[in-house]
Amino acid sequence: MACICLFRLFLLLVLAALYQGKHLNPTSHLRYSRFLDPSNTVFLRWDFDYAAEIITFEIQIRTTGWVGLGITDRYTFVGSDLVVGGVLPSGNVYFSDQHLVDEDTLEEDGSQDAELLGLTEDAVYTTMRFSRPFRSCDPHDLDISSDTMRVLAAYGLDDTPKLSRERTFVKSIFLLQIVQHDDLDVPKDTIIYDLEISNFLIPEDDTTYACIFLPLPIVSQKHHIYKYEPLLVEHNETMVHHILMYACGNASVLPTGINECYGSDPAFSLCSHVIAGWAVGGLSYQFPDEAGISIGTPLDPQWVRLEVHYSNFHNLPGIYDTSGMRLFYTKHLRKYDMGVLELGISVFPIHFIPPGAESFMSYGLCKTEKFEEMNGAPIADIYVSGYLIHTHLAGRSLQAVQYRNGTQLQTICKDFSYDFNLQETRDLPHLVEIKPGDELLIECNYQTLDREFMTFGGPSTTNEMCLVFFFYYPRINISSCLGYPDIIYVTNELGEEASENPMENLMILNNVEWTPENIKKAEKACRESQQTVMVKTIDEQEENTTGWIPDIIPTPRGPCLESSGGKVEPQDKTPAGFRLPLVALLFLQGTL
Template identity: 40%
Template sequence: MLRVASVVFFCLFAFGLGQLPPSENFDHNTILDNNGDVRLWWKFNATYITFELQGKTTGWVGLGFSPGGGMANADIYVGWVANGVANVTDRHGEDSNAFPPLDGEQNVETLGGLEESGWTRVKFVRPITACDSDDMTITSNTMRVIYALGSTDGPDIQYHGATNRGTRSLIVLTYANDGQQPPAGETTSNFDLLNDNFAVPAVDTYYNCRVLEIPPAINTPQHIVQIEGVVQTGNEAHVHHILLYECPVSVNGSSLGVDNRCYDGSPPEHLQCTQLLAAWAIGSSAFVFPNHVGFPIGNADSPKFVLMETHYDNPTLKNDIVDSSGLKITYTPQLRQHDAGVILVGHIVSPFAHLIPPNTETFEDYSECGPRCLTDAIGAANVTSVNAFAVLLHSHLLGRSLELKHVRNGTELEPIASDNNYDFNYQETRTLPQEVTIKPDDSLQMLCNYNSKGRSNVTYGGFGTYQEMCVSFLYYYPKIQLTDCTSTPDFGVILGYYLGITNVSVTGQLGPYSTLESIVVTEPPELAGLTVMEIVNAISWNETVADEFSMFLQAIPHSQQCYPVDLKLPAFTFNLTKTLQPYVAPTPNCSQNTETTTMTTTTTMAATTTSITTTSSATLLRFSPVVQMCFTLMLLVTSFFV
């Protein structure tokens, strides 16, 4: 009886008192608002996407996709259940946040709905590609999703009010399975790696580094299969991202539990922990590894200690932030087929040669992980290639679009990952739709497109939120001894050929937190005494000058940082790989969406998009097995006590 009661408690906890469970097992789900009153489930195939939207109301529920985060020019869907019948309408926002009229063409099919216990749920399907000017194509970019609740049923929907609405960023076409089931028979355990009541300094940006111990009980080979951020309640606005690095077996934990500002006077142990193990960023959900891949721990040569780097964002300079955030690591003793690794690809984090002109709408910045580095690292591992399966794209506030390009023999292949609508406050590790094979002679080019409108001075690279980065964290297998493959334009060439500087002196000691203000010109005489920062800010920047500077940076030599743990390959200079044949994305085909008016009968989705009815027995048959189990057990328990 105790076991049955426990299951019943689980069911109540999982679905809430009054919340409606989903009608089936969806691949993805999220809570759209801060109170848990608006929930979204979805799945998709190559042609159509099915949504199930649930809101805490007995009126209408709305979902939309917006170019700017408001109702203006948004693609909107409004649904309700009246007298047991579900309705979903296709609408669009006009040039303001006014009432959204119906589209002339209703590119949506209602699949069912349910109103019960103060909640309304509607289910509908639409084409992924928009062929109607009032609709928006669902893409793999970060999308601005809008939502709202109303107190009355349609079709004459009433205003939602000032509080029953919201906006959030979401990657809709991601292939990560939020509900992915582990392989049959796999058992898992977990442990936390956390900061310990760390008092965040009253500065706008702070990177805290802390050595932590892998639980000693993990002394046999295991695989990490899930990584999840653990953010202390109340600190969500301040914990921006967390990186986890392996420490070599030579590290003995002498600085265990000691907090230190990263990269600045760090203990010697910190400098040895360079092999990237995991990356989490603001907005990320749990990252679940594919079922054939895991990150190795517990081996004789596996790390006993890790270095956790936490980026704190504190723009208002608060002095009372105390934090114990970190990561939850899930692992299994059932080893999977492949060991995974992570490579940092992109622009070396530096204030010197990463320069973004001010007040420009578009500025392209290129960096590269070149063939020489990949050839040496892959060859040293005695493998012929590696396979990428996931990517986290990362820049700061100016980033608008990010792309990890893939070039082979001068031909640009389909990008490994891209996001043309990047949101600094929502960064998700995305599983790739297909694994990408990377060969020794390939080139991985990181492209960031920045918008610096509103800034009056040059923005330089660095760790601060108002400085910039342009990197990606590439998850791959089999694991090789390569953790950092980044580049930067030659700073000396920028000084001499672009700025006309022939000699400089340095004030203080250069380090990762230095700026161009610490470099003072000594020659030529007409520039002597000025800092490099003053000189670059004195340039009359405009879109044309910025474009010319971007092309200059692409043409000059780059310094390659290729940091394998064992190879110790020194930095070297090279020229960015030239693309002889650029990649051309296929043109979306609208004809496949208009050949039939019944969407659910034209794809394999038909079998799983059965309408939801309001008859309890029929609804139960269409719920997922877990939901069916919960309802059945609760009915049994109820009959037991009657």
């Protein structure tokens, strides 16, 4: 009997040690990292368990005072949650879950939902590691989601937590990244190929779309492009808004040189099938191991239109730029060819947003019922692995919703906290299956409180867009599926006499007195009007159909997680929230 008790006690100690090592090891690897300030003083590492809905942060700041990390709102620091910690001169640690009651006053939460995993200080740095639920039951804790998160970091020079502007930083980050590119397979025979606009003099205009037609790599057999990344000139990054690669049909007659994409020469707007894209704030993107962009076969493009969108808001003269896209490709083929499907609202002025709107919803419908006919052959189900969402400065949120046989299936992707300065291709947590006949709806929300005139759809940064690009496989012969509302119906619903010429109706709408009531009336009319759906193939064939905007049923929020953390009191260096696992407690009970 004594032997059994000793064995149970020994096993209990082993389990407790294993538990402690797994959850509290301050040196365990965290996959993601980012500097949060311009001078690289504040360094964040993080990782997460998607199934358990727990995220772990480690903040390292060049200070021997207090440090803090949390989540904030787009518009104000009030209500931000901030986990605060530090090491006193005596060596004791302090740590607590707090929130901002005004712009610079911290108050401790009634519920302590952050769990301390490590807190150290040396002569240069203070480093704090902790975990917290994606969504706790504390109303003072902001949810961690797949939306753009505005991460708040702050620190002080002593151990009195108080915010100061010069030591407070906010950075937009996709915290719940799904794939770590370094973890994916890199073929040993990788070949690198650069596509660039060389030594281009950026015009002294707010917006310029510069285009050039360039050949893809010449290969004697099929290859797959499995990764791409932007090529940016140092100090010019703030002027490059996006870079897109459009595949060109092999029968196209293409112009030479660099010119305005959507200017007087229509040849420079040829080729509309996006195959790769980068936008401001983004990084490189690598496709999943089972798919890549095909090159080298008779069905594959041999040329691309490289489009670089410049935003020279300060009208700076004499700036030369060489931007573009770097491709990584291999002859070791993946199982599927990757395709890109463009969804949303057709980019032309029938898409309008009134001035002075706190919120204005726009919708673009896609009906896939014509995909098989336009593909020219039966098509299988396609699987979406990643996406890129895109609006301009007025955009506040986007979502893509899937319907089948008139029933809403799911929200495929969303960002209810969109940031124009962080546009990056994101991976889905799981593949999304789209069947022929499904409907896809893109919803965009805009705010124009700072505008006195109508905002129309268009290429300029001060115009608007509402687009989602799906990266999917296996590839089919469809490049885009875009919708737009019946502008004649909308004009009549606003009490104006509509013209048969759609563009004339835009001039009529421009003269409407945009009161809050008229703004909501216009939003309702756009939503209730019949949509024209334009479906285009990779080889530029186009057909139209019509449809109606279905209702969107909001996705219910999951249950919150009860507090599992606690506060580390002075004189107590044991990290907060330490708990023995249930199996250890059972063994302890048996031993006693």
